[in-house]
Amino acid sequence: xxxxASGRASASRGASRAKGRALTEGQRAERRLGxxxxxxxxxxxVVVTGWPxxxxxxxxxxxxxxxxxxxxxxxxxxxxxxVLSSEVWWNAFWVTLLITxxxxxxxxxxxxxxxxxxxxxxxxxxxxxxxxxxxxxxxxVAAAYGxxxxxxxxxxxxxxxxxxxxxxxxxRGPAIAIIILAEVWKTTPFMALLxxxxxxxxxxxxxxxxxxxxASLWQRFTRVTLPLMxxxxxxxxxxxxxxxxxxxxxxxxxxxxxQGTGSVSISAYHNLIGGLNLGIGSTMSVLILVTVAIIxxxxxxxxxxAAPGSER
Amino acid sequence: xxxxxxxxxxWTVANVVVVLYAMVPVLxxxxxxxxxxxxxxxxxxxxxxxxxxxxxxxxxxxxxxRGLVNSIGIGLISTxxxxxxxxxxxxxxxxxxxxxxxxxxxxxxxxxxxxxISLVSPLFQIERALxxxxxxxxxxxxxxxxxxxLTIYTLSAFFREIPWELEKAAKMDGATxxxxxxxxxxxxxxxxxxxxxxxAFIFCWNDFLFAISLTSSDAARTAPATISFFTGSTxxxxxxGSISAAAVVITxxxxxxxxxxxRRIVAGLTSGAVKG
Amino acid sequence: xxxIVLDHITKRYADGTVAVDDFDVRIADHExxxxxxxxxxGKSTTLNMIAGLEDITEGELxxxxxxxxxxxxxxxxxxxxxxxxxxxxxxxxxxxxAFPLKLAKMGREETxxxxxxxxxxxxxxxxxxxxxxxxxxxxxxxxAMGRAIVRDPKAFLMDEPLSNLDAKLRVQMRTSISRLQKxxxxxxxxxxxxxxxxxxxxxxxxIMRAGLIQQIGPPQELYDHPRxxxxxxxxxxxxxNVVPARLEEGLxxxxxxxxxxxxxxxxxxxxxxxxxxxxxxxRPESFEDASLVHDAEEGGTFTGTVDLLESxxxxxxxxxxxxxxxxxxxxxxxxxxxEAGEECRLVAQLDPKSGARRGQPVRLWYDTQAVHLFHPKTxxxxxxx
Numbered sequence: 001x002x003x004x005a006s007g008r009a010s011a012s013r014g015a016s017r018a019k020g021r022a023l024t025e026g027q028r029a030e031r032r033l034g035x036x037x038x039x040x041x042x043x044x045x046v047v048v049t050g051w052p053x054x055x056x057x058x059x060x061x062x063x064x065x066x067x068x069x070x071x072x073x074x075x076x077x078x079x080x081x082x083v084l085s086s087e088v089w090w091n092a093f094w095v096t097l098l099i100t101x102x103x104x105x106x107x108x109x110x111x112x113x114x115x116x117x118x119x120x121x122x123x124x125x126x127x128x129x130x131x132x133x134x135x136x137x138x139x140x141v142a143a144a145y146g147x148x149x150x151x152x153x154x155x156x157x158x159x160x161x162x163x164x165x166x167x168x169x170x171x172r173g174p175a176i177a178i179i180i181l182a183e184v185w186k187t188t189p190f191m192a193l194l195x196x197x198x199x200x201x202x203x204x205x206x207x208x209x210x211x212x213x214x215a216s217l218w219q220r221f222t223r224v225t226l227p228l229m230x231x232x233x234x235x236x237x238x239x240x241x242x243x244x245x246x247x248x249x250x251x252x253x254x255x256x257x258x259q260g261t262g263s264v265s266i267s268a269y270h271n272l273i274g275g276l277n278l279g280i281g282s283t284m285s286v287l288i289l290v291t292v293a294i295i296x297x298x299x300x301x302x303x304x305x306a307a308p309g310s311e312r
Numbered sequence: 313x314x315x316x317x318x319x320x321x322x323w324t325v326a327n328v329v330v331v332l333y334a335m336v337p338v339l340x341x342x343x344x345x346x347x348x349x350x351x352x353x354x355x356x357x358x359x360x361x362x363x364x365x366x367x368x369x370x371x372x373x374x375x376x377x378r379g380l381v382n383s384i385g386i387g388l389i390s391t392x393x394x395x396x397x398x399x400x401x402x403x404x405x406x407x408x409x410x411x412x413x414x415x416x417x418x419x420x421x422x423x424x425x426x427x428x429i430s431l432v433s434p435l436f437q438i439e440r441a442l443x444x445x446x447x448x449x450x451x452x453x454x455x456x457x458x459x460x461x462l463t464i465y466t467l468s469a470f471f472r473e474i475p476w477e478l479e480k481a482a483k484m485d486g487a488t489x490x491x492x493x494x495x496x497x498x499x500x501x502x503x504x505x506x507x508x509x510x511x512a513f514i515f516c517w518n519d520f521l522f523a524i525s526l527t528s529s530d531a532a533r534t535a536p537a538t539i540s541f542f543t544g545s546t547x548x549x550x551x552x553g554s555i556s557a558a559a560v561v562i563t564x565x566x567x568x569x570x571x572x573x574x575r576r577i578v579a580g581l582t583s584g585a586v587k588g
Numbered sequence: 589x590x591x592i593v594l595d596h597i598t599k600r601y602a603d604g605t606v607a608v609d610d611f612d613v614r615i616a617d618h619e620x621x622x623x624x625x626x627x628x629x630g631k632s633t634t635l636n637m638i639a640g641l642e643d644i645t646e647g648e649l650x651x652x653x654x655x656x657x658x659x660x661x662x663x664x665x666x667x668x669x670x671x672x673x674x675x676x677x678x679x680x681x682x683x684x685x686a687f688p689l690k691l692a693k694m695g696r697e698e699t700x701x702x703x704x705x706x707x708x709x710x711x712x713x714x715x716x717x718x719x720x721x722x723x724x725x726x727x728x729x730x731x732a733m734g735r736a737i738v739r740d741p742k743a744f745l746m747d748e749p750l751s752n753l754d755a756k757l758r759v760q761m762r763t764s765i766s767r768l769q770k771x772x773x774x775x776x777x778x779x780x781x782x783x784x785x786x787x788x789x790x791x792x793x794x795i796m797r798a799g800l801i802q803q804i805g806p807p808q809e810l811y812d813h814p815r816x817x818x819x820x821x822x823x824x825x826x827x828x829n830v831v832p833a834r835l836e837e838g839l840x841x842x843x844x845x846x847x848x849x850x851x852x853x854x855x856x857x858x859x860x861x862x863x864x865x866x867x868x869x870x871r872p873e874s875f876e877d878a879s880l881v882h883d884a885e886e887g888g889t890f891t892g893t894v895d896l897l898e899s900x901x902x903x904x905x906x907x908x909x910x911x912x913x914x915x916x917x918x919x920x921x922x923x924x925x926x927e928a929g930e931e932c933r934l935v936a937q938l939d940p941k942s943g944a945r946r947g948q949p950v951r952l953w954y955d956t957q958a959v960h961l962f963h964p965k966t967x968x969x970x971x972x973x
Contacts, residue, residue, distance in 0.1 A: 041400065130571055141536040142559030
């Protein structure tokens with residue numbers, strides 16, 4: 001790995017130096033090949049996201065309701081004013097934030113335990129590693145139906161455990177709790193895998209040295225393992241936070257946003273596809289995009305998370 | 313000895329907890345899918361009256377069968393294209409020096425973090441204008457786009473593990489850059505490509521938001537979206553059985569994939585993220 | 589077969605670091621040239637520039653008179669053997685060796701024939717259908733050689749090809765590489781950090797340090813007439829002994845006795861800009877147990893207590909500590925000699941019949957005409973000016 005890294009480093013040094021003067025045939029071929037190889041991927045990604053983003057911003061500046069197409073007009077930022085002064089939007093925003101923070105926090109703890117179990121288990125390590133991937137592999141919608149029926153009175157085994165007559169999915173607090181449960185169940189394995197890869201970075205010798213130096217298990221974890229894992233933890237948190245913030249499938253199936261349990265994605269969806277109000281829906285889309293960008297920036301600049309894919 | 317035995321039994325308990333955690337919700341829906349409609353509400357974990365009727369029902373349901381075909385077709389095409397383009401780009405990112413490399417990494421990072429909902433409204437409009445709405449292509453395009461960052465990261469991590477000298481050796485042996493790539497690197501990267509393909513396919517198969525937003529009929533609606541439209545309107549009064557059976561059906565192939573390629577998937581999921 | 593000319597070649601990176609500075613060597617057809625030096629001296633960069641894997645900032649690379657600077661590696665017709673062997677793990681030995689021929693679109697029959705011939709030369713015939721993973725280190729190394737010789741290139745470029753082998757195998761392979769090169773007569777450039785390999789393999793050695801050529805010449809010439817302290821310290825094992833010395837009227841005062849300034853020492857002392865304080869160097873084999881020397885006329889003697897005695901079989905190495913501070917010089921530390929301690933140490937290579945014992949004093953004779961004098965600042969060998 002090291003050799004390759006330094007090879008790359010010198011190669012990229014070579015390239016920047018080459019700018020000012022004639023390139024060798026080999027270098028020209030390399031540049032050409034690089035551009036050609038990236039072109040299809042780059043074009044698709046930019047065409048499918050670039051123009052739609054711009055278009056989305058344009059739509060957000062218009063009054064545009066497909067049910068009343070003749071009312072279409074440029075109205076500046078007034079959609080933003082409408083959305084940002086709407087109680088529904090802020091409710092969805094805070095619900096999303098709550099779900100994100102709580103589920104990511106639980107996932108971090110559970111994921112860490114699971115990562116340890118997968119990494120350190122004396123017996124059944126293979127079994128744990130295999131079983132843990134099942135939630136990851138299951139289609140979110142299918143799993144969500146599983147949870148839905150489990151908590152629905154009548155068809156549900158979990159609902160049956162509750163005091164008679166309660167229908168948790170129809171009450172706001174319990175419903176949000178179930179949404180979080182479904183989300184945590186589905187994504188903890190992914191978190192655990194990322195954390196396990198981080199654990200593998202901690203040299204075994206260091207832990208042995210710490211234990212010879214008299215550190216307890218807990219001290220070894222907090223003083224040696226955690227600091228060394230910090231980059232991996234931050235990347236995992238970044239990924240999961242952004243992913244949790246766009247939660248859609250689980251809520252759609254479990255409550256479809258009723259009783260004030262909708263996330264921002266659900267709100268935007270209802271405005272777009274249900275309400276056919278492109279102006280308001282696009283405004284919400286843009287606001288979600290901005291929020292996600294802020295979260296990413298906070299992680300990368302605030303916590304110093306290495307942006308995935310950056311070459312350090 | 314004593315401590316060893318205690319930790320073994322401790323791990324056994326931990327294993328049981330983990331297995332229950334992962335399996336119970338799945339087993340519940342499987343159990344529902346085998347229940348006779350008359351016993352849905354008995355609350356029993358093990359069906360009292362077994363039936364395959366729910367499965368028979370969904371496979372005679374043209375919408376669902378069509379949804380499965382759509383899911384498989386769209387998933388395979390998207391995966392194939394994403395892998396081909398992603399492999400090319402990942403190789404370039406991992407190995408070559410060319411202007412715009414950082415930009416490509418940046419763009420794919422942005423897309424990986426992108427909230428899909430933000431694309432729904434413009435794509436809805438644009439695809440309707442272009443006639444892509446409610447077609448396979450209309451779903452394949454966004455799927456490729458969102459699978460590409462995943463494939464580029466995962467594959468470039470795999471490429472970086474292939475010794476750099478092999479490529480130099482190929483060049484010294486008289487290979488053009490393309491020959492070095494095709495005859496030396498690709499065969500070595502094949503396991504990584506299989507892994508990445510599985511991850512990309514799971515992503516496409518799992519998608520729900522685009523599937524319900526960019527389709528309006530069974531022409532392109534994929535299985536997860538079809539299931540959500542079962543509600544109330546199909547041949548059963550109560551869609552519980554159909555939905556459960558359908559959920560099991562769309563889950564099984566992925567679970568088999570995952571279990572079969574377990575080791576590789578773990579490597580693939582973590583390589584892109586941690587090494588960066 | 590080719591003559592390779594490196595005409596004032598320089599490699600400079602964007603950040604200004606100069607990896608290779610004004611490298612100017614003409615490698616004759618059939619010649620076996622070694623690039624040697626400590627790590628980071630620019631020897632591998634030079635090889636990569638010849639190969640076309642790195643480009644040349646300044647200067648010109650010519651092969652048989654044709655400029656090669658802009659040519660891609662595949663158009664240079666050179667074969668390379670890598671330290672890691674770089675065998676293609678998904679191909680069998682046969683496919684590995686045949687790969688360059690396949691790329692050159694050679695016909696099946698000729699390919700077959702050439703692969704068999706190369707395999708025969710390298711005793712690889714029984715392994716042709718194995719994958720590299722199923723081979724030992726030495727076999728892998730031979731496959732890498734096979735891939736190089738099979739297409740009969742203009743030149744072999746070898747980048748530390750023996751470094752990954754264990755000591756015994758390395759000696760064996762050294763001999764077979766040497767034999768192979770002599771029989772094929774292919775121009776070869778060989779990079780190593782190991783001075784023993786350099787001494788035993790090369791027709792000529794180019795010794796480098798920090799991107800600069802220090803000296804070029806046949807092994808024995810470098811050994812006998814090192815141009816500076818760095819070369820003197822790098823070539824030879826055990827390394828040349830260095831002691832502080834002072835030039836006085838007609839005498840060189842050293843911790844191992846005063847040496848009359850006669851002959852080449854005298855000429856060296858009379859040269860321009862010669863400081864009073866110099867460094868004296870003398871190779872371990874220039875010493876002998878004084879009791880075994882019949883005619884001790886032409887030499888000096890000194891008596892010291894043996895710190896440590898190593899019996900090597902054909903010789904004995906006796907270690908002494910001198911009553912003076914050690915010579916400190918960047919020229920020496922870069923040559924990769926042992927970390928200089930506080931004390932000045934000396935090693936003498938004695939006849940096995942010597943009666944020297946550990947902890948006992950012994951009287952040594954040394955050849956005063958074999959003493960080199962070095963400039964303490966520039967490291968220049970004053971006796972070789």
